[in-house]
Amino acid sequence: MSQNSELTVGQVSARSGVAVSALHFYEAKGLIRSRRTAGNQRRYSRDTLRRIAFIRVSQRVGIPLKTIQRALSALPDERTPNREDWARLSALWRSELDDRIRQLQRLRDGLTDCIGCGCLSLDRCALANPGDVLASQGPGSRLMVAPRRDCVQPCGDGDEDGREAEAVGA
Amino acid sequence: MSQNSELTVGQVSARSGVAVSALHFYEAKGLIRSRRTAGNQRRYSRDTLRRIAFIRVSQRVGIPLKTIQRALSALPDERTPNREDWARLSALWRSELDDRIRQLQRLRDGLTDCIGCGCLSLDRCALANPGDVLASQGPGSRLMVAPRRDCVQPCGDGDEDGREAEAVGA
DNA sequence: CTGCTACCTCAAGCTTGGTTGAGGTCAAGT
DNA sequence: ACTTGACCTCAACCAAGCTTGAGGTAGCAG
Numbered sequence: 001m002s003q004n005s006e007l008t009v010g011q012v013s014a015r016s017g018v019a020v021s022a023l024h025f026y027e028a029k030g031l032i033r034s035r036r037t038a039g040n041q042r043r044y045s046r047d048t049l050r051r052i053a054f055i056r057v058s059q060r061v062g063i064p065l066k067t068i069q070r071a072l073s074a075l076p077d078e079r080t081p082n083r084e085d086w087a088r089l090s091a092l093w094r095s096e097l098d099d100r101i102r103q104l105q106r107l108r109d110g111l112t113d114c115i116g117c118g119c120l121s122l123d124r125c126a127l128a129n130p131g132d133v134l135a136s137q138g139p140g141s142r143l144m145v146a147p148r149r150d151c152v153q154p155c156g157d158g159d160e161d162g163r164e165a166e167a168v169g170a
Numbered sequence: 171m172s173q174n175s176e177l178t179v180g181q182v183s184a185r186s187g188v189a190v191s192a193l194h195f196y197e198a199k200g201l202i203r204s205r206r207t208a209g210n211q212r213r214y215s216r217d218t219l220r221r222i223a224f225i226r227v228s229q230r231v232g233i234p235l236k237t238i239q240r241a242l243s244a245l246p247d248e249r250t251p252n253r254e255d256w257a258r259l260s261a262l263w264r265s266e267l268d269d270r271i272r273q274l275q276r277l278r279d280g281l282t283d284c285i286g287c288g289c290l291s292l293d294r295c296a297l298a299n300p301g302d303v304l305a306s307q308g309p310g311s312r313l314m315v316a317p318r319r320d321c322v323q324p325c326g327d328g329d330e331d332g333r334e335a336e337a338v339g340a
Numbered sequence: 341c342t343g344c345t346a347c348c349t350c351a352a353g354c355t356t357g358g359t360t361g362a363g364g365t366c367a368a369g370t
Numbered sequence: 371a372c373t374t375g376a377c378c379t380c381a382a383c384c385a386a387g388c389t390t391g392a393g394g395t396a397g398c399a400g
Binding site: 019025029037038039065 | 356357358359360366367
């Protein structure tokens with residue numbers, strides 16, 4: 001058995017539930033590293049599993065791989081990361097996560113109001129989060145709703161007219 | 171002025187903050203519709219702004235465009251949607267949003283524990299959400315973490331060994 | 341009539357996060 | 371020696387959600 005404390009790519013895949021191709025991909029992106037055998041095969045140290053765990057958790061928080069990579073690169077090189085290292089890293093996402101939860105909650109509350117009034121006026125309802133730049137740091141790629149001007153103003157006041165000036169400002 | 175209650179694409183873009191190209195895109199995907207002038211230019215009815223508002227909100231909830239499209243297609247054709255219509259639609263995302271908030275909260279709590287122990291053991295920590303299939307319904311495209319087996323088991327028990335059998339199943 | 345801007349179409353390109361496939365090697369079992 | 375399975379590389383492809391660019395039209399001002 002290859003219980004030599006080193007793992008093959010297949011073993012890592014099986015134990016992590018991450019496809020081999022994804023592991024290659026992560027390696028290409030610098031998220032994990034491997035030693036090569038004489039025959040050019042990858043061998044992973046056990047803490048790679050922890051890296052992968054971190055990657056998966058981070059993805060679920062909604063962090064893009066690039067950011068995860070940057071975070072991981074803060075781990076000590078040539079020393080197996082210890083508890084504290086991982087704790088420090090995990091703590092990084094904590095506030096990110098808090099933010100995202102708060103955003104969604106605001107969105108939900110707004111939406112609830114909106115459901116009540118049915119107007120979908122974004123002045124008063126859901127999207128009315130001016131300065132909500134961190135918003136939509138959603139997973140995947142760009143939703144990037146914020147940077148321009150997040151706010152649509154469909155309904156003026158009553159139901160569905162609204163000609164409240166072309167105050168769109170360039 | 172084209173205050174004829176119909177809007178040009180540029181006006182809609184300005185008022186919604188959505189790029190003209192994106193509006194074309196939405197139209198191609200069947201999320202919005204337009205009338206054409208004799209000269210083949212698009213003219214939008216005012217409720218289009220509300221549709222766009224709905225689209226943006228939905229995206230922030232993390233709903234993919236295709237799903238949003240399906241939802242929008244439930245709106246009455248050839249009758250301007252009223253409050254109730256919009257309210258019904260918005261309500262659709264309500265539970266979705268609740269789910270996502272709950273997921274993130276669980277993730278946060280798990281992560282908090284994890285920060286304490288620093289082990290990043292996904293048995294006990296953050297990712298240990300078996301059967302969490304709805305998870306990672308994140309925006310953007312696929313994070314699709316769940317369908318296979320979401321759980322990595324990096325650390326056995328102590329710190330960084332863990333050879334708890336190759337119980338990886340299949 | 342010229343010129344300008346806003347508009348049109350269609351195709352190609354971009355980013356993220358991978359997967360799929362072709363063509364070839366390594367390592368182990370018989 | 372041969373076969374099998376796991377592994378290797380590299381390029382191509384996928385889906386979402388757009389943007390960019392080329393080449394052309396519409397419509398208004400002067």
